[in-house]
Amino acid sequence: MTTVKIVGAGSIGNHLSHACRQQGWAVTLCDRDPEALRRTREDIYPQRYGSWDDGIRLADPAAVVADPFDVVIVGTPPDSHVPIALAQLEAAAPRVLFIEKPLCPPDLDGCEDLQRSAREKGTFVGVGFNHTLTRNTALATDWLRDHPIGEIVTLRSMTREHWGGIFGAHPWLAGPGDSYLGFTARGGGAIGEHCHAINIWQHFALCLGLGRVREVSAMLDWVEEGGVRYDRIAQLSVRTETGLVGTIVQDVVTEPARKWLRVQGSDGFLEWEVNADAGHDAIRTKASRVGDVEETLIAKTRPDDFLGEIHHIGSLLEGNASIRGKDSPVSLERGLDTMLVVAAAIRSSEEGRSVTIDHARGPSLDALRSGL
Numbered sequence: 174m175t176t177v178k179i180v181g182a183g184s185i186g187n188h189l190s191h192a193c194r195q196q197g198w199a200v201t202l203c204d205r206d207p208e209a210l211r212r213t214r215e216d217i218y219p220q221r222y223g224s225w226d227d228g229i230r231l232a233d234p235a236a237v238v239a240d241p242f243d244v245v246i247v248g249t250p251p252d253s254h255v256p257i258a259l260a261q262l263e264a265a266a267p268r269v270l271f272i273e274k275p276l277c278p279p280d281l282d283g284c285e286d287l288q289r290s291a292r293e294k295g296t297f298v299g300v301g302f303n304h305t306l307t308r309n310t311a312l313a314t315d316w317l318r319d320h321p322i323g324e325i326v327t328l329r330s331m332t333r334e335h336w337g338g339i340f341g342a343h344p345w346l347a348g349p350g351d352s353y354l355g356f357t358a359r360g361g362g363a364i365g366e367h368c369h370a371i372n373i374w375q376h377f378a379l380c381l382g383l384g385r386v387r388e389v390s391a392m393l394d395w396v397e398e399g400g401v402r403y404d405r406i407a408q409l410s411v412r413t414e415t416g417l418v419g420t421i422v423q424d425v426v427t428e429p430a431r432k433w434l435r436v437q438g439s440d441g442f443l444e445w446e447v448n449a450d451a452g453h454d455a456i457r458t459k460a461s462r463v464g465d466v467e468e469t470l471i472a473k474t475r476p477d478d479f480l481g482e483i484h485h486i487g488s489l490l491e492g493n494a495s496i497r498g499k500d501s502p503v504s505l506e507r508g509l510d511t512m513l514v515v516a517a518a519i520r521s522s523e524e525g526r527s528v529t530i531d532h533a534r535g536p537s538l539d540a541l542r543s544g545l
């Protein structure tokens with residue numbers, strides 16, 4: 174039986190424990206805070222999924238750090254991701270190590286070590302950009318493959334979501350200052366917390382053969398009060414290696430939320446949307462200049478958001494070579510590319526000029542070059 178250890182019994186730790194249990198996997202869920210384990214067993218899991226699952230083993234992380242597992246998932250705050258991942262690879266390298274988004278804070282500290290250690294240990298390291306593996310994304314990329322819509326003129330994406338929903342799921346937090354969320358430098362703020370928009374933009378650009386992001390020009394709206402420092406709005410203009418120009422917007426102020434992307438071709442377009450209504454994702458398409466817009470609604474629940482990711486891990490364990498390495502939409506390389514855009518956007522906003530990413534330099538701030 175597949176064995177999984179999930180580090181961090183918070184919101185995502187519960188989602189992913191449930192998704193792994195749906196596959197019949199043996200789950201060990203650990204947290205350094207005993208109160209988080211109690212809350213999981215008595216509150217979060219039963220409230221979300223109906224009842225506690227006795228098949229989930231709750232543990233202190235120190236007690237299981239060297240135990241062998243097929244899969245380890247890191248679902249702790251972003252500033253602990255890379256240190257926990259490096260320690261895990263050293264203590265007992267699993268076959269698959271999955272790290273939640275954002276991979277790390279925008280200083281990218283430890284990312285080169287992580288890449289090296291993953292290579293040395295032969296572990297597949299992935300980053301939890303689950304939207305790349307949901308049904309609406311598969312339908313959208315299949316449609317784009319089958320329907321030429323002329324020259325791809327631009328790509329736009331947004332994850333605009335008031336973070337009241339996050340605090341609703343974390344009633345023990347009084348506000349952004351109580352966690353990493355109120356600190357962009359720790360991986361929070363709109364640019365860190367909602368970096369799904371950057372990642373899905375990159376995913377579609379790669380699927381369309383339009384290359385990686387090379388240039389970023391960004392404006393961030395900063396909040397500094399009561400000890401917090403975070404961006405509540407991040408607006409990015411980006412250009413890829415092939416010259417495609419597009420926009421990405423992330424914020425923690427929009428209500429109701431909008432999680433949306435549009436591929437604009439010279440002859441048609443595709444729109445992709447998460448939570449188009451309470452029970453559906455959607456894609457909207459127009460294959461040519463004439464004709465109607467077609468909408469496809471994809472019924473889904475919140476647990477479905479994570480099933481594609483867990484199936485993907487299952488395929489990796491089965492040795493599916495075609496999705497290993499860089500070909501996986503949740504590869505470490507993809508997660509690092511997203512972090513480089515996050516870091517470039519912050520620098521661009523602070524310096525008031527565009528920033529170029531030199532991908533040959535590897536995943537560190539040395540890859541960023543400020544423009545004139």
Ligand SMILES: NC(=O)c1ccc[n+]([C@@H]2O[C@H](COP(=O)([O-])OP(=O)(O)OC[C@H]3O[C@@H](n4cnc5c(N)ncnc54)[C@H](O)[C@@H]3O)[C@@H](O)[C@H]2O)c1
Pocket residue numbers: 180181182183184185186203204205206209234248249250251253257273274275301302303343352366
């Ligand atoms: N993909 C998604 O849709 C999605 C959804 C929610 C959260 N996330 C991501 O998951 C991560 C965690 O978010 P969350 O909302 O679950 O946070 P959370 O605060 O609810 O839970 C984090 C837990 O990690 C524990 N923890 C912290 N440091 C630890 C350590 N060193 N060892 C063991 N446990 C430790 C904390 O005690 C806490 O219980 C973030 O990076 C977030 O962006 C992703």
